[in-house]
Amino acid sequence: xxxxxxxxxxxxxxxxxKAGKGGLSNIHPQELLAQTLNHMAERKKLDKSLVDDxxxxxxxxxxxxxxxxxxxxxxxxxxxxxxxxxxxxxxCGSGLEAVNSIASKIGAGFIDAGIGGGVESMSRVAxxxxxxMLDGLNEKLRERLYLVPQGIxxxxxxxxxGFTREDVDKFAxxxxxxxxxxxxxxxxxxxxxxxxxxxxxxxxxxxxxPRADTTLEGLGGLQPAFxxxxxxxxxxxxxxxxxxxxxxxxxxxxxxHVHTGGNSSGIVDGAATVLMGSEEWGKKAGLxxxxxxxxxxxxxxxxxxxxxAPAPASAKALKRAGMQVKDIDLWExxxxxxxxxxxxxxxxxxxxxKINVNGGAIALGHPLGATGAILLGTALDEMxxxxxxxxxxxxxxxxGMGIATIIERV
Numbered sequence: 517x518x519x520x521x522x523x524x525x526x527x528x529x530x531x532x533x534k535a536g537k538g539g540l541s542n543i544h545p546q547e548l549l550a551q552t553l554n555h556m557a558e559r560k561k562l563d564k565s566l567v568d569d570x571x572x573x574x575x576x577x578x579x580x581x582x583x584x585x586x587x588x589x590x591x592x593x594x595x596x597x598x599x600x601x602x603x604x605x606x607x608c609g610s611g612l613e614a615v616n617s618i619a620s621k622i623g624a625g626f627i628d629a630g631i632g633g634g635v636e637s638m639s640r641v642a643x644x645x646x647x648x649m650l651d652g653l654n655e656k657l658r659e660r661l662y663l664v665p666q667g668i669x670x671x672x673x674x675x676x677x678g679f680t681r682e683d684v685d686k687f688a689x690x691x692x693x694x695x696x697x698x699x700x701x702x703x704x705x706x707x708x709x710x711x712x713x714x715x716x717x718x719x720x721x722x723x724x725x726p727r728a729d730t731t732l733e734g735l736g737g738l739q740p741a742f743x744x745x746x747x748x749x750x751x752x753x754x755x756x757x758x759x760x761x762x763x764x765x766x767x768x769x770x771x772x773h774v775h776t777g778g779n780s781s782g783i784v785d786g787a788a789t790v791l792m793g794s795e796e797w798g799k800k801a802g803l804x805x806x807x808x809x810x811x812x813x814x815x816x817x818x819x820x821x822x823x824x825a826p827a828p829a830s831a832k833a834l835k836r837a838g839m840q841v842k843d844i845d846l847w848e849x850x851x852x853x854x855x856x857x858x859x860x861x862x863x864x865x866x867x868x869x870k871i872n873v874n875g876g877a878i879a880l881g882h883p884l885g886a887t888g889a890i891l892l893g894t895a896l897d898e899m900x901x902x903x904x905x906x907x908x909x910x911x912x913x914x915x916g917m918g919i920a921t922i923i924e925r926v
Contacts, residue, residue, distance in 0.1 A: 525893030573610025612888025695875025784881030825918025
């Protein structure tokens with residue numbers, strides 16, 4: 517595979533994912549992505565006709581986010597008609613999968629340049645709007661294996677790993693504190709741009725989800741978010757969701773529900789794009805590369821516990837790059853739930869100080885289809901700010917998958 521270079525990465529602020537209340541909730545997701553594309557083109561003085569393809573991650577592809585939002589957003593942005601687009605759903609890994617898909621095309625020589633990214637307007641197209649559960653209500657599958665909601669999986673991981681409520685709350689507090697420090701230090705400003713409303717006024721300039729005043733006491737007062745769900749009788753013989761999950765893990769007697777709204781990822785709106793190309797293309801476009809992609813990988817894991825695959829995906833990417841854990845300066849491990857980065861760090865032996873140094877989705881939010889691309893841009897900016905060389909971005913994914921990408925400054 518030929519070298520693939522990253523020329524830029526931009527994102528919207530992350531707005532609260534509540535209909536009519538968040539700063540981005542009145543903006544159609546096509547327009548949100550269109551603005552992100554145009555901001556990148558404007559700031560790089562990019563000849564749009566030099567871009568071959570656009571890949572966009574989007575998880576809930578119905579209603580306003582249906583009909584191949586990648587292509588329609590290009591039309592909305594008034595890009596050249598011969599720039600194509602396609603939309604990807606690899607659940608929470610969709611944004612990074614979109615980046616990796618474009619990188620793969622460039623590295624294989626099929627295209628010279630492209631953009632990978634993602635968009636999710638969770639205020640306008642809520643999770644579950646597609647009407648599907650993870651198993652698609654497949655009764656034949658359920659006879660063999662019952663795939664439980666992710667929150668129960670996260671609590672199952674915490675139980676089996678011995679992570680206590682205090683452990684996950686402490687991690688959540690650190691995420692808020694790191695994000696507050698990053699915002700105060702303007703660490704996100706390079707990638708961020710002001711999103712405009714339909715009338716041309718400024719709709720949002722900053723991330724809305726962080727709570728700098730978060731305390732450990734406040735987090736401790738929140739009720740477990742998935743205990744009631746876990747007690748719901750859903751099995752063919754009246755088994756609860758907790759009991760169905762524990763059928764796969766009979767050595768675990770009971771699930772300790774430790775995750776709350778305070779130590780899980782926030783529901784937000786957002787979009788992001790990453791511009792990539794070959795070295796020759798960059799010279800033709802008059803652009804200087806900021807980083808190159810060293811390796812990419814996906815991995816599968818047991819689908820009921822579901823969220824443990826970032827570790828094997830990261831290990832696979834490291835092996836492909838000829839690297840070890842100690843060779844990575846910065847780790848972006850998506851904070852879908854606090855237990856995910858905790859488990860990944862333990863499994864791989866990662867230095868805690870290298871993980872999510874500017875906070876993560878607990879503080880900043882998780883716009884499902886966009887998060888992977890956002891994390892890559894965050895890592896890119898932080899490598900430059902802190903004079904670091906390497907970063908690994910990884911996310912857990914529904915159904916027991918993980919994705920990882922390693923980037924290196926040039």
